[in-house]
Amino acid sequence: MFLHVEKVEYLDAYRLRLTFSDQTVGDVDLTQELYGDIFEPLKDTEYFKQVFLNSETNTIEWPNGADFAPEFLYDLGQPIPQTA
Numbered sequence: 001m002f003l004h005v006e007k008v009e010y011l012d013a014y015r016l017r018l019t020f021s022d023q024t025v026g027d028v029d030l031t032q033e034l035y036g037d038i039f040e041p042l043k044d045t046e047y048f049k050q051v052f053l054n055s056e057t058n059t060i061e062w063p064n065g066a067d068f069a070p071e072f073l074y075d076l077g078q079p080i081p082q083t084a
Contacts, residue, residue: 026077
Protein backbone atom coordinates (compact mmCIF):
# COMPACT_ATOMS: atom_id res chain seq x y z
CA MET A 1 0.00 0.00 0.00
CA PHE A 2 1.27 3.43 -0.89
CA LEU A 3 1.01 6.04 1.85
CA HIS A 4 -0.13 9.57 0.99
CA VAL A 5 -0.64 12.77 2.93
CA GLU A 6 -4.26 13.88 2.47
CA LYS A 7 -4.42 16.95 4.72
CA VAL A 8 -1.96 19.35 6.34
CA GLU A 9 -2.60 21.87 9.11
CA TYR A 10 0.00 24.25 10.57
CA LEU A 11 0.10 24.08 14.38
CA ASP A 12 2.98 26.22 15.65
CA ALA A 13 6.73 26.72 15.28
CA TYR A 14 7.78 23.80 13.04
CA ARG A 15 4.88 21.49 13.86
CA LEU A 16 2.21 20.24 11.50
CA ARG A 17 -0.85 18.02 11.89
CA LEU A 18 -1.08 15.57 9.01
CA THR A 19 -3.82 13.20 7.91
CA PHE A 20 -2.58 10.17 5.98
CA SER A 21 -4.34 7.96 3.45
CA ASP A 22 -4.88 5.25 6.08
CA GLN A 23 -6.80 7.90 8.09
CA THR A 24 -4.07 8.14 10.74
CA VAL A 25 -3.72 11.68 12.08
CA GLY A 26 -0.37 12.65 13.54
CA ASP A 27 1.51 15.69 14.74
CA VAL A 28 4.95 16.06 13.16
CA ASP A 29 7.71 18.26 14.58
CA LEU A 30 10.21 19.07 11.84
CA THR A 31 12.50 21.21 14.01
CA GLN A 32 15.40 18.74 13.80
CA GLU A 33 14.86 18.02 10.08
CA LEU A 34 15.45 21.50 8.63
CA TYR A 35 19.06 21.19 7.53
CA GLY A 36 20.62 21.46 4.10
CA ASP A 37 20.25 24.12 1.43
CA ILE A 38 16.70 23.21 0.35
CA PHE A 39 15.35 23.30 3.93
CA GLU A 40 17.21 26.43 5.12
CA PRO A 41 14.38 28.84 4.07
CA LEU A 42 11.91 26.80 6.17
CA LYS A 43 13.66 27.95 9.36
CA ASP A 44 11.75 31.23 8.87
CA THR A 45 8.41 30.34 10.46
CA GLU A 46 6.52 32.67 8.12
CA TYR A 47 7.93 30.69 5.19
CA PHE A 48 7.33 27.39 6.99
CA LYS A 49 3.64 28.33 7.28
CA GLN A 50 3.41 28.34 3.46
CA VAL A 51 3.31 24.53 3.49
CA PHE A 52 0.77 23.02 1.10
CA LEU A 53 -0.38 19.64 -0.11
CA ASN A 54 0.96 18.74 -3.55
CA SER A 55 -1.71 16.59 -5.19
CA GLU A 56 0.76 15.29 -7.78
CA THR A 57 3.28 13.93 -5.27
CA ASN A 58 0.77 13.26 -2.46
CA THR A 59 2.91 14.90 0.20
CA ILE A 60 3.58 18.28 1.75
CA GLU A 61 5.69 20.84 -0.05
CA TRP A 62 6.87 24.45 0.18
CA PRO A 63 7.16 27.07 -2.58
CA ASN A 64 10.90 26.37 -3.06
CA GLY A 65 10.21 22.68 -3.81
CA ALA A 66 11.27 21.33 -0.41
CA ASP A 67 9.28 18.25 0.57
CA PHE A 68 9.35 15.16 2.76
CA ALA A 69 8.39 11.60 1.85
CA PRO A 70 5.03 10.57 3.33
CA GLU A 71 6.60 7.46 4.90
CA PHE A 72 9.21 9.58 6.69
CA LEU A 73 6.51 11.92 8.01
CA TYR A 74 4.37 8.97 9.11
CA ASP A 75 7.25 7.45 11.08
CA LEU A 76 8.17 10.81 12.62
CA GLY A 77 4.60 11.67 13.62
CA GLN A 78 2.99 11.34 17.01
CA PRO A 79 -0.45 9.74 16.47
CA ILE A 80 -3.47 11.72 17.60
CA PRO A 81 -6.23 9.52 19.07
CA GLN A 82 -9.44 9.71 17.06
CA THR A 83 -12.66 10.43 18.93
CA ALA A 84 -16.05 9.32 17.76
